[in-house]
Amino acid sequence: DVQLQASGGGPVQPGGSLRLSCAASGFSFSTYYMTWVRQAPGKEREWVSYISSSAGSKKYADSVKGRFTISRDNAKNTVYLQMNSLKPEDTAVYYCAAVSVMTVKTFSSWYTDEYEYDHWGQGTLVTVSS
Numbered sequence: 001d002v003q004l005q006a007s008g009g010g011p012v013q014p015g016g017s018l019r020l021s022c023a024a025s026g027f028s029f030s031t032y033y034m035t036w037v038r039q040a041p042g043k044e045r046e047w048v049s050y051i052s053s054s055a056g057s058k059k060y061a062d063s064v065k066g067r068f069t070i071s072r073d074n075a076k077n078t079v080y081l082q083m084n085s086l087k088p089e090d091t092a093v094y095y096c097a098a099v100s101v102m103t104v105k106t107f108s109s110w111y112t113d114e115y116e117y118d119h120w121g122q123g124t125l126v127t128v129s130s
Contacts, residue, residue, distance in 0.1 A: 004121025
């Protein structure tokens, strides 16, 4: 079975840091692009970041650029999201998703709908509050 298990969320004060992890199994992780999508309470989903299969390409939403860093360890089948200088507006459930190289070629942008991705994980809640 395919699994994407996100972890690392929790409460944190403004200005603090968290590192999210997403452990993958059941598919060839190293050949997939990985992405993070978040959904704040009462708001629409927002695409956050992607990393290519070899980690040679990365991109961030403007809202997190300079504060968040995406990385991956293909030996551990895990993608990470290091989040620094957290703000209350970063409060959200964070989801990881996987998309094959072939599917990415059809993308005109990075989507927030789970049905656009090959695999979608359960979320982890990040709460930024004093």
